[in-house]
């Protein structure tokens with residue numbers, strides 16, 4: 202069982218060994234990485250493309266794997282002013298029949314020092330931003346990274362922003378989200394975002410409206426995370442504070458194939474019609490909706506590498522691993538990335554006689570990034586596969602398989618692979634009992650052979666190939682993007698090939 206982590210104190214570093222780090226993107230992934238690198242004693246400048254830092258998209262759940270780290274980063278008190286505590290996950294059939302439930306306090310007690318909470322997204326992002334500034338980080342808005350290139354000496358990178366500013370750093374961290382371009386600038390074979398065939402209607406309702414209806418009021422007065430599972434679709438609702446109630450409807454993607462936009466205005470009547478035979482309470486909730494956006498759900502996973510072979514740049518979060526949101530762990534995984542990266546960078550030499558531009562320091566930096574990848578890529582790949590399995594389970598048509606799914610969720614103890622994934626004995630203990638410090642510790646003595654194959658030990662010939670193949674790849678991708686912007690839907694079998702797994706169930710543990 203993973204023990205609670207103490208609140209991490211900011212480390213002090215010799216100026217000669219404190220990296221100047223640029224983080225591109227002030228989403229949850231980028232801000233989390235900034236906090237973690239600042240705690241490790243490095244200098245951080247976050248560049249955000251938007252004119253102001255603001256999260257869109259309503260609610261977000263943070264589960265035990267994310268909360269253990271946020272607490273470790275000294276965020277708990279700040280977050281507690283905004284979070285919503287839900288009692289349970291309530292799993293219903295689409296007609297409103299109760300299938301199963303999970304007490305969140307009981308579940309969290311199996312992972313000491315963690316919690317399940319729901320947030321209005323800005324209430325998670327703003328405290329992270331405050332923490333970055335409190336730890337001495339700098340944040341610039343209206344600073345879109347237009348280009349990043351590794352310097353000829355491989356010791357750092359040069360960034361050009363949309364306003365023409367040229368900045369240099371000793372480590373560049375790309376965190377520009379699922380449709381971000383940074384992987385194309387840095388990797389020789391980046392994986393583009395692919396359609397999953399599903400989309401999300403994201404609805405934010407006023408709690409005052411729910412309280413006026415005695416049938417809907419309990420959603421506010423007795424906060425729970427509610428799920429309705431039905432053929433091809435499912436629904437998630439939760440309270441995100443005094444004023445807002447969050448509804449997410451996951452349905453087949455009907456945004457025209459030709460559309461390059463991944464977020465479009467939805468039609469409320471069409472949305473309501475999709476759920477007309479469902480639990481009447483859902484109909485009432487949706488009737489409160491005045492306008493809605495449709496978000497095409499895409500996935501993205503780089504299975505080989507998330508870093509540049511020089512060790513001067515690395516990527517985290519959705520730009521290298523976006524998943525279906527069906528386990529509610531995308532942001533949690535991005536938080537894990539930041540935690541592991543900070544822990545690896547905390548282990549770099551810290552000695553006034555060592556310079557960060559010396560060969561030994563650069564080698565240590567490459568090693569740190571190799572360990573980061575070793576700790577992250579396989580874990581994330583398995584989580585993505587489990588999210589896709591979750592889609593299959595959530596959207597079963599009525600019939601024997603659906604009935605078995607429901608019986609599995611009701612049995613005691615529940616079997617491995619059950620649909621209540623946050624309790625699934627094959628997933629939950631490794632998803633939530635994971636400790637990033639132990640993970641780094643156990644992978645730190647990575648053999649040189651592994652580092653070589655993961656692409657992080659440089660030779661002159663390899664460097665030539667990386668740049669040469671990278672240039673050709675960029676050209677081909679440019680041509681492909683002209684022909685088909687956005688990619689085609691990715692069936693499960695293709696996704697499995699992409700992430701290297703055959704068959705519907707991935708037996709490997711997170």
Ligand SMILES: Cc1cc2nc3c(=O)[nH]c(=O)nc-3n(C[C@H](O)[C@H](O)[C@H](O)COP(=O)(O)OP(=O)(O)OC[C@H]3O[C@@H](n4cnc5c(N)ncnc54)[C@H](O)[C@@H]3O)c2cc1C
Nearest residue numbers: 226228229230250262346377378518519529530531532533
């Ligand atoms: C419907 C839905 C529900 C979800 N629910 C949950 C949930 O409950 N729990 C959970 O853990 N996850 C959830 N997720 C997933 C989660 O939202 C993402 O995994 C997470 O936000 C990814 O964070 P990120 O920082 O990598 O990317 P983003 O949050 O996309 O941040 C990227 C940032 O980079 C900026 N940017 C882009 N390009 C540049 C550039 N060139 N230069 C500088 N800045 C740039 C953008 O403006 C943005 O601020 C959900 C996702 C969806 C779609």
